[in-house]
Amino acid sequence: MKTRSHQQDEQHLTEQLGATGLRLTPQRQQVYDVLLLRRDHPTAEEVFIRAKKAMPEISHATVYNCLDALVKSGLARQVNVERGATRFCPNMTEHGHFHCSGCGTIYDVDLPHALPCVVVPRGFKPLRHEVTIHGFCADCAKKK
Amino acid sequence: MKTRSHQQDEQHLTEQLGATGLRLTPQRQQVYDVLLLRRDHPTAEEVFIRAKKAMPEISHATVYNCLDALVKSGLARQVNVERGATRFCPNMTEHGHFHCSGCGTIYDVDLPHALPCVVVPRGFKPLRHEVTIHGFCADCAKKK
DNA sequence: GTTTTTATTTAGAATTATTCTAAATCTTGA
DNA sequence: TCAAGATTTAGAATAATTCTAAATAAAAAC
Structure with a gap:
């Protein structure tokens, strides 16, 4: 360290x-x-x-x-996707979310072979996971 | 489909x-x-x-x-880690979060070679990502 | 088939989380 | 020094979530 x-x-x-x-x-x-x-x-x-x-x-x-x-400025992370209201999604197939920092929209994205080997501490029981990518969607990326 | x-x-x-x-x-x-x-x-x-x-x-x-x-019951997903207040983390190294559904504690976990190939739609600009595992920590898993 | 028990829903209050506002203060640079 | 812009403050406003107590509905027990 x-x-x-x-x-x-x-x-x-x-x-x-x-x-x-x-x-x-x-x-x-x-x-x-x-x-x-x-x-x-x-x-x-x-x-x-x-x-x-x-x-x-x-x-x-x-x-x-x-x-x-x-x-x-990249000195800390926000553990939730965004502040304010929580969002919901009925798609239970393996997929991730893309959160556009420009317009706030959340898109479903494919996760081909993600998370092959996440190591959790001894005794922990993982049940499901959630992957979120942050960035800009095509429209917002263009506008900048 | x-x-x-x-x-x-x-x-x-x-x-x-x-x-x-x-x-x-x-x-x-x-x-x-x-x-x-x-x-x-x-x-x-x-x-x-x-x-x-x-x-x-x-x-x-x-x-x-x-x-x-x-x-x-697994019919929908909550896109945020949890409802209510947003949490913060100053650890900017590659790591994920383990959220215990029992006690609500959030632990940092290693992500050895995660996210090798996430495909985002054309024109999208990914900047960073966030991986959260949900389940029970050792203590809470024992209590059940 | 009633009665009892338990789960669920309702309206609305209460609480919690976040954002906004306007005035004051501080920085930076002309 | 002065002007412009950024930041902070207290507190109000708004938004998100949870709680409460009464009413309803469903399931289980008799």
Whole structure:
């Protein structure tokens, strides 16, 4: 495991955010620290509560903004496909979903021989899986 | 594409629900019909609106209940990992998530050589992907 | 075939999650 | 220093989901 000095860390953050046209701010730093400190996939609300301890004036909206910024610049992942309402699909055959970051549409896609060998920890009982590709659909890719 | 007669359809529904200890009701039938009719990954709210046209007295809570029933019995998939709050993860290395249906915890899991060849439609631009395995963690598997 | 039990549905309230708004603050660069 | 733009804040607004208690329907037991 490669570790980074605090300074390298900060530079990494600045670069990644910068590449997306965003700034490194104390709040974004703080939210990122929260994610790194306990890697337990917290919700935005949990992040808010933890960040508040070190930075009591931080607001709800800022945490959402910071999480967005981190996700957009590739510093964190959103475990759900998208925020907001959950979507449903009656197609139970082996297939994945393509989520267009432009228009939000979800398309079914083929998964020829995916997931041949996922290793789950001892004693875990996997039942089913879900694969989502994020990117841009043809229309949205053209528009950019 | 295999098609089913209405009767076969109903029997299939009854069986799948029954195996999970649930009944086939007109509302569940209706919600399932909505999902089959337009396979556009609707939200629960959209399902509610569409179901209401054929069954005006159907309620919000029932649609959620029906969707849960369909998902639990393997007749539909929930495109998001879970309902409710979105979760975040700072681990940007290639890995997947294991979501325990018992306790709700999300674990990082290895993905040795997953997704070798996902075919996306012409013109689509894939950027990243997300793999989630659903099942029971060791603790929850033991308890059952 | 009633009665009892259990599951399901309903309307609407309550809660939770997310987004929006307008004002204040901070940064950057002319 | 000043102007422009980005970011943060508190709190309101909206959206998504869950809960509650009463009513209904179905299945099981008598």
